[in-house]
Amino acid sequence: MxxxxxxxxxxxxxxxxxxxxxxxxxxxxxxxxxxxxxxxxxxxxxxxxxxxxxxxxxxxxxxxxxxxxxxxxxxxxxxxxxxxxxxxxxxxxxxxxxxxxxxxxxxxxxxxxxxxxxxxxxxxxxxxxxxxxxxxxxxxxxxxxxxxxxxxxxxxxxxxxxxxxxxxxxxxxxTTLPDRELLSGYAEIVKAALIDDARLFDSLEKIGVQVFDSRALSQAIAAAVAFKARIVAEDEQERGRRALLNLGHTFGHAFEAEAPKDVIRHGEAVAAGMALAFEYSVQLGVCPAEDAARVIAHLDDIGLPSEAGKLAHTQWDARRLVARMRDDKKNQDGRITLILARGIGNAYIETNVDEEDLVAFLETKLK
The missing domain is CATH 3.40.50.1970 (Rossmann fold)
Structure with a gap:
C-alpha cells in the first residue's frame, strides 16, 4: 500500500x-x-x-x-x-x-x-x-x-x-485513455485549486505537463479529492458551499448543451468556463486581472481551451448560452447563479447576476 x-x-x-x-x-x-x-x-x-x-x-x-x-x-x-x-x-x-x-x-x-x-x-x-x-x-x-x-x-x-x-x-x-480525455480530467484538478487552494495552483503551474507522470498525478488527484471531501462533508446535498464545485460549469454546461453531440468534452467546456468566470470576475471588479491572466496562461500551457473560440465547436450565440444558464440547477428564485472568484483560490457564489450584463460580456468574448 x-x-x-x-x-x-x-x-x-x-x-x-x-x-x-x-x-x-x-x-x-x-x-x-x-x-x-x-x-x-x-x-x-x-x-x-x-x-x-x-x-x-x-x-x-x-x-x-x-x-x-x-x-x-x-x-x-x-x-x-x-x-x-x-x-x-x-x-x-x-x-x-x-x-x-x-x-x-x-x-x-x-x-x-x-x-x-x-x-x-x-x-x-x-x-x-x-x-x-x-x-x-x-x-x-x-x-x-x-x-x-x-x-x-x-x-x-x-x-x-x-x-x-x-x-x-x-x-x-x-493508460488506454487518449490525451484529450486525460486533459479533460485535468480540468477538474485545476478547478479544485482555483476554488480554494492557491498553493495547489502554484504547484500545478510549476510542474506543467509533467503532472501526468504517475507519482505527480497521484498526488494531484489526492489533493483535488481531499478538497472535495472537505466540501462534501460540510454540505453533502449541495444546499450551500458545495455549489462552489461548479466553478466553470454554468458556462460549461451551456457550451455542452449548444454544441453538436460529442464534439466537445466536459472538461474542455469546464476549462473554457473557468476562464470566463475569472474574466467576468475581473469585469465586475472583484478579481485581479493578473489572476485571470495566470489561469488563462496555465490552461494554454497544459493544452486546455482557455476561451470559447478554442473549443472544437465555435459557433456560439450569447443569448442562447445565457438562456441555457437559466436552466441550471443552482439557480434560485429564477435568477442565474454563477461561481465567480475574488482571486485564485478564493471562489464565491454569486446569486445576483445581471443577465443583460452577462449577455454583453459574452458577446465581447465570443467574437
Missing amino acids: SDLITVEIPLGERSYNVVIGPEALMTVSPLVAEMMQRGRAIIVTDEIVAQHHLAGVKTLLTAQGLTVETITMPPGETSKSFAGLEGVVSRLLDLNVDRNETIIALGGGVIGDLAGFAAAVTKRGVNFIQIPTTLLSQVDSSVGGKTGINTGHGKNFVGAFHQPRMVVADLGLL
Missing part, C-alpha cells in the same frame, strides 16, 4: 475511502471481495471499457473467490437516460440483487452516475463501489455521492445523493 494514497470522505456512518495510485485495484481487491455479501460481484460497465478492462477486473475478483456477473451498456451519454436506467435496474432485478449486496460501477462518469442512480433506487437502495476509468471521473464524479441521468431538459436533472462504499482510482486504468 506504500505507493497508494488514501483519502477519507468523512460522512459519519457513511464514510468511505478513495484509494489512489498505480495497481490500486489489485491491492484493495480483498477489501472489495469482503463487500460482496453473496460471493458474487455485479459489474455495470460499457462496451468500450469492457473491451479494455473487464477481463482484468474479472480476473482479480475471481481470484478472490467471487463469481462475476456483468451488465454492459452502450457507451456515451445516451445510456444515461430513463431507458438506460430501466435497462440496468431490470437486469439487477433479473439477477435478484439483495439490498445488502454491493454492485460495482466500472467506467467513466456516465457509468458511475447511471450505476450509482440504479443502486440508489433498486429495492430502495443497494450498495455500490466506484471504479472510475477516466481521470475526470477519478477526480470528480466518482466522489461525493451525486448520481443521476439526463433528460430533455438538461444534464443530471433526475438523480439522487447516494454515497459509494469505496472509490478505487487505479491509475493503471488510465
Whole structure:
C-alpha cells in the first residue's frame, strides 16, 4: 500500500475511502471481495471499457473467490437516460440483487452516475463501489455521492445523493485513455485549486505537463479529492458551499448543451468556463486581472481551451448560452447563479447576476 494514497470522505456512518495510485485495484481487491455479501460481484460497465478492462477486473475478483456477473451498456451519454436506467435496474432485478449486496460501477462518469442512480433506487437502495476509468471521473464524479441521468431538459436533472462504499482510482486504468480525455480530467484538478487552494495552483503551474507522470498525478488527484471531501462533508446535498464545485460549469454546461453531440468534452467546456468566470470576475471588479491572466496562461500551457473560440465547436450565440444558464440547477428564485472568484483560490457564489450584463460580456468574448 506504500505507493497508494488514501483519502477519507468523512460522512459519519457513511464514510468511505478513495484509494489512489498505480495497481490500486489489485491491492484493495480483498477489501472489495469482503463487500460482496453473496460471493458474487455485479459489474455495470460499457462496451468500450469492457473491451479494455473487464477481463482484468474479472480476473482479480475471481481470484478472490467471487463469481462475476456483468451488465454492459452502450457507451456515451445516451445510456444515461430513463431507458438506460430501466435497462440496468431490470437486469439487477433479473439477477435478484439483495439490498445488502454491493454492485460495482466500472467506467467513466456516465457509468458511475447511471450505476450509482440504479443502486440508489433498486429495492430502495443497494450498495455500490466506484471504479472510475477516466481521470475526470477519478477526480470528480466518482466522489461525493451525486448520481443521476439526463433528460430533455438538461444534464443530471433526475438523480439522487447516494454515497459509494469505496472509490478505487487505479491509475493503471488510465493508460488506454487518449490525451484529450486525460486533459479533460485535468480540468477538474485545476478547478479544485482555483476554488480554494492557491498553493495547489502554484504547484500545478510549476510542474506543467509533467503532472501526468504517475507519482505527480497521484498526488494531484489526492489533493483535488481531499478538497472535495472537505466540501462534501460540510454540505453533502449541495444546499450551500458545495455549489462552489461548479466553478466553470454554468458556462460549461451551456457550451455542452449548444454544441453538436460529442464534439466537445466536459472538461474542455469546464476549462473554457473557468476562464470566463475569472474574466467576468475581473469585469465586475472583484478579481485581479493578473489572476485571470495566470489561469488563462496555465490552461494554454497544459493544452486546455482557455476561451470559447478554442473549443472544437465555435459557433456560439450569447443569448442562447445565457438562456441555457437559466436552466441550471443552482439557480434560485429564477435568477442565474454563477461561481465567480475574488482571486485564485478564493471562489464565491454569486446569486445576483445581471443577465443583460452577462449577455454583453459574452458577446465581447465570443467574437
